[in-house]
Amino acid sequence: MIQKKICILGAAGVGKTSLxxxxxxxxxxxxxxxxxGVKIDRKTVDVDGKQVNLMLWDIHGEEKYKKIPTSYxxxxxxIMMVIDGTRPAxxxxxxxxxxxxxxxxxxxxHIYLLNKSDLTDAWSINDDDMQMLKNTGNPxxxxxxxxxxxVEASFLHLATxxxxx
Amino acid sequence: MxxxxxxxxxxxxxxxxxxxxxxxxxRIDKLESIxxxxxxxxxxxxxxxxxxxxxxxRSDEExxxxxxxxxxxxxxxxxxxxPQALSNALFPVMGPTIRKSIASTLAAMLQSLNQTxxxxxxxxxxxxxxxxxxxxxxxxxxxxxNTLIYRVEQVFLIxxxxxxxLHHLSSDPTHTEDADVVSSMLTAVQDFIRDSFAGxxxxxxxxxxxGDVQVLIEQGxxxxxxxxxxxxxxxxxxxxxxxxxxxxxxxxxxxxxxxDGDTEAFIAxxxxxxxxxxxxxxxxxxxxxxxxxxxxxxxLMFAIIFSWWAWHQIExxxxxxxxxxYLERLKAEPGIIVTGISxxxxxxxxxxxxxxxxxxxxxxxxxYQLQNKNxxxxxxxxxxxxxxxxxxxxxxxxxxxxxxxxLLEDQTLLIRGVASEVWLTQAEQAALYxxxxxxxxxxxxxxxxxxxxxxxxxxxxxxxxxxxxxKKNIIRKEEPKKKVVVTDAxxxxxxxxxxxxPTTVQMVYAKGILYVSGKASASWIDFAKHNFxxxxxxxxxxxxxxxxxxxxx
Numbered sequence: 264m265i266q267k268k269i270c271i272l273g274a275a276g277v278g279k280t281s282l283x284x285x286x287x288x289x290x291x292x293x294x295x296x297x298x299x300g301v302k303i304d305r306k307t308v309d310v311d312g313k314q315v316n317l318m319l320w321d322i323h324g325e326e327k328y329k330k331i332p333t334s335y336x337x338x339x340x341x342i343m344m345v346i347d348g349t350r351p352a353x354x355x356x357x358x359x360x361x362x363x364x365x366x367x368x369x370x371x372x373h374i375y376l377l378n379k380s381d382l383t384d385a386w387s388i389n390d391d392d393m394q395m396l397k398n399t400g401n402p403x404x405x406x407x408x409x410x411x412x413x414v415e416a417s418f419l420h421l422a423t424x425x426x427x428x
Numbered sequence: 429m430x431x432x433x434x435x436x437x438x439x440x441x442x443x444x445x446x447x448x449x450x451x452x453x454x455r456i457d458k459l460e461s462i463x464x465x466x467x468x469x470x471x472x473x474x475x476x477x478x479x480x481x482x483x484x485x486r487s488d489e490e491x492x493x494x495x496x497x498x499x500x501x502x503x504x505x506x507x508x509x510x511p512q513a514l515s516n517a518l519f520p521v522m523g524p525t526i527r528k529s530i531a532s533t534l535a536a537m538l539q540s541l542n543q544t545x546x547x548x549x550x551x552x553x554x555x556x557x558x559x560x561x562x563x564x565x566x567x568x569x570x571x572x573x574n575t576l577i578y579r580v581e582q583v584f585l586i587x588x589x590x591x592x593x594l595h596h597l598s599s600d601p602t603h604t605e606d607a608d609v610v611s612s613m614l615t616a617v618q619d620f621i622r623d624s625f626a627g628x629x630x631x632x633x634x635x636x637x638x639g640d641v642q643v644l645i646e647q648g649x650x651x652x653x654x655x656x657x658x659x660x661x662x663x664x665x666x667x668x669x670x671x672x673x674x675x676x677x678x679x680x681x682x683x684x685x686x687x688d689g690d691t692e693a694f695i696a697x698x699x700x701x702x703x704x705x706x707x708x709x710x711x712x713x714x715x716x717x718x719x720x721x722x723x724x725x726x727x728l729m730f731a732i733i734f735s736w737w738a739w740h741q742i743e744x745x746x747x748x749x750x751x752x753x754y755l756e757r758l759k760a761e762p763g764i765i766v767t768g769i770s771x772x773x774x775x776x777x778x779x780x781x782x783x784x785x786x787x788x789x790x791x792x793x794x795x796y797q798l799q800n801k802n803x804x805x806x807x808x809x810x811x812x813x814x815x816x817x818x819x820x821x822x823x824x825x826x827x828x829x830x831x832x833x834x835l836l837e838d839q840t841l842l843i844r845g846v847a848s849e850v851w852l853t854q855a856e857q858a859a860l861y862x863x864x865x866x867x868x869x870x871x872x873x874x875x876x877x878x879x880x881x882x883x884x885x886x887x888x889x890x891x892x893x894x895x896x897x898x899k900k901n902i903i904r905k906e907e908p909k910k911k912v913v914v915t916d917a918x919x920x921x922x923x924x925x926x927x928x929x930p931t932t933v934q935m936v937y938a939k940g941i942l943y944v945s946g947k948a949s950a951s952w953i954d955f956a957k958h959n960f961x962x963x964x965x966x967x968x969x970x971x972x973x974x975x976x977x978x979x980x981x
Contacts (some may be wrong), residue, residue: 265689266592266608299620303612315689318592318612334619338590340689425689 266316267425270336272364273345274356275324278378281408282345283321286418296323301335308419310426317422325360333367340425342373343417348405349385354392372428374402374421381407550721573640578659579707584611585676585697586652587687591615594651594694597701614654618645634666648673650684655704668704675700747801751776754796761787763812775802782807785820811863818864825862826855832873841865844872846918869903919965926963927956933974942966945973 271279280296287304296302300323307316320339325331336342344361347353357375364371375396377388396403402424404417446453462468484491507514553571560570583597584607593611618633636643642661646653646669653669653676676697677684683693758778759766763786768779778789789807793799811821815836822841828834829851835842841859843852852875856868920937929935933946942960953976960969 264691266590266691267689268590268592268612299616301616301620303609303616305606305609305612316608318590318608320612320616332619332623334623335616337619338587338592340590 264314264316265426266318267340267422268318268320268338269341269343269421269425270320270322270339271343271345272322272331272336272357272360273324274347274350274353275326275329277324277345277347277350277353278408279324279343279345280321282343282376282378282406282414283319285408285411285414287319296321300332306418308422310419310423313426315422315426317418325356330363331360333364336364336368336371339368339371341421342371343376343421344373345376345378346388348377348379348388349382351387351392354388354396372401372421372424374404374417374424376404376406376413376417378406378408380405380412381409575709576659577708578657578661578665580655580657580661580665580705582607582656583701583704584614584652584654584656585694585701586611586615586654587684588647588650588652590687590689592689592691594691595697595701597698597705599705599707611654614643614645615652618652644669646670646673648677650687651676653701659708662708665704672700672704747798750796750798751801754792754798757792757796758789761789761792762814763787763817764789764807765810775804777804777806779806780808781810783812783817784809785817785824786812813864815864818862822859822862822865826858828855836865839864839866841868842872843868843870846874846876848876867903871903919963923960923963923966926959929956932977937966940965940967941970942968943970943973947975947977950976 271283273279280302283302283304287306302321304319304321305316306319307314309315320335322331322335323329342361342364344357346357361373377393377396380386393403402417402420404413404420406413406417408414481491503514552574556570556574557567559565560567563570565573579599581599584593585595586592587594591612591614593608596607596611598607617636621633622631632647633645635645640658642657644655644657644661644665646666651673653673655665655669657665679700680694680697755766755769755778758764763783765781766778767781768777770777770779782789789805793801793803811817819834819836822836823834828843828845829847832843832845832847835844843855847855852870852873856870859865859868916937920935920942923935923937923942927935929944930948930952933944933948933952936943936945942963944956948956953971953974957969957971960966
């Protein structure tokens with residue numbers, strides 16, 4: 264069995280836990296997030312006929328005075344960077360987090376999830392921002408934890424990329 | 429002209445080519461036929477296939493990977509076609525494996541049973557049972573708390589950098605489903621504690637403790653070994669864990685260096701980790717003695733259960749015998765016809781017909797000790813024509829005096845003895861109403877004289893209430909026989925009935941004289957003297973041998 268550690272990162276309130284909850288059935292309650300800053304779930308997916316165990320580390324949202332502890336990211340095979348599509352500030356915070364991770368741990372494969380795509384009226388990420396993300400060479404997904412749109416597809420995409428790399 | 433020249437030139441070229449390349453052309457044709465013939469291909473490949481497979485297997489595992497799906501499909505097809513063939517092929521392998529697994533499971537069960545029996549029936553076990561009742565814990569829990577020094581319940585081999593679970597062992601094989609999540613969380617907890625309190629990656633957590641459960645953690649360069657231990661683990665357990673880590677680091681150096689998430693290679697660490705699944709109990713020496721006690725107790729229990737069962741069987745057998753006897757008796761009883769016997773929910777139901785004058789079936793139960801049996805009777809009433817019951821019915825109707833005997837012969841009622849004319853007349857009329865009595869024969873009956881008729885019991889039948897008299901035969905004595913000769917014995921009997929002498933008095937009658945002897949009270953002697961003449965046929969009363977014993981009667 265292949266096992267991969269995947270960290271789900273992003274600013275506070277972007278919907279990381281909701282995205283994970285859409286994808287897995289949790290064993291641990293969310294109180295671990297508030298107390299320890301991390302909650303771990305598992306999801307087994309099928310990639311090209313191989314069973315892959317994704318260990319999903321849902322890490323608490325980054326805030327001004329509450330930085331993500333990089334020790335939780337050590338050994339991660341991939342990162343899902345979640346951005347709130349209705350709050351452009353979360354895009355900047357995502358870039359800051361990635362920069363810090365790269366400085367401390369080196370480059371880790373990652374994908375961008377522009378979450379809350381169901382809130383079309385409040386959508387604030389413009390085409391330039393989207394293009395900027397795409398230009399990094401990393402996949403970008405428009406997701407909705409509420410409707411489930413693209414959630415499974417994004418996880419599967421990252422799993423496939425990690426296994427076939 | 430030009431055309432002719434060209435044709436001549438082509439023919440010459442063809443001729444020239446034939447002369448120069450005839451042999452080569454034939455060889456090319458032969459090679460072409462080989463290439464196009466599929467059958468010849470298979471033959472050629474077959475010659476080198478075994479060598480080719482062997483060579484490729486030596487260089488890499490691509491051939492195995494490529495063949496795997498085909499082999500899987502072949503096996504599926506084989507099973508679908510004939511499961512017996514594969515079953516036969518695997519039998520020599522599967523048999524020993526299954527036996528080994530069953531033996532291992534049974535051994536574990538026996539060990540557990542021995543331990544439970546030992547602790548259940550010893551003095552200590554009794555005290556623990558009281559403790560269990562007082563504390564509200566289960567008995568097994570109390571035994572464990574009192575006997576277990578420590579037990580390693582789970583072993584986690586974790587990749588240090590990623591927190592990925594490399595291998596997991598558990599004393600309870602069913603308790604493994606979330607080991608990978610627990611492993612990651614354990615890593616996160618260590619990171620959290622280290623980040624929060626230690627501040628240096630060199631410092632490691634050695635023990636996490638909660639109640640009597642401890643998580644002992646040992647770190648290696650690439651792996652972390654964590655064991656979940658219940659009870660008081662010895663310090664030597666850390667050393668054992670460290671030795672296991674060193675062993676794994678040394679033997680799996682390539683797998684750990686190239687680790688990319690595939691944990692398959694670490695299944696082989698099983699033999700190095702399984703010695704860590706250990707337990708230590710108190711009173712080991714006593715445990716060795718325990719099986720004898722346990723066996724004796726179990727044997728005693730079996731003996732008690734068997735005795736109870738045997739006694740119960742005997743009781744059932746006796747009850748059945750009595751029940752059968754009772755039914756036989758009931759079937760033979762006059763005036764009872766048993767038509768059915770059913771058993772429903774431990775209630776026996778007897779159905780049939782019963783003459784109200786027959787024996788009561790319930791009264792018979794006590795005779796067969798079946799009072800406690802749950803029996804329900806459903807008898808419909810009917811009139812039985814058995815002689816005994818006809819006589820009973822006639823007797824109830826005509827109520828004969830004690831001096832009369834009734835018999836039934838061929839539906840004829842025979843009346844014998846002594847009775848009054850009035851009674852006989854009414855009895856004859858009433859008896860013919862009873863089914864089974866076709867005629868009456870009273871030729872054996874002596875008719876009392878009219879003076880005696882007044883002393884007869886009043887006949888209870890209201891003759892007016894009876895329907896019209898049935899036409900049946902009544903045979904009577906001739907009219908002159910109405911005056912009967914009363915014998916000495918009858919006269920004596922009448923005298924005794926009238927005078928009621930005490931037991932100390934003897935009376936003899938002969939030729940009109942009543943001889944009285946013995947001892948009697950003065951009052952009785954006086955009463956006898958005044959009343960003896962009321963008995964017809966007694967003319968005098970002889971009392972010379974009678975002694976007066978006082979006034980007491």
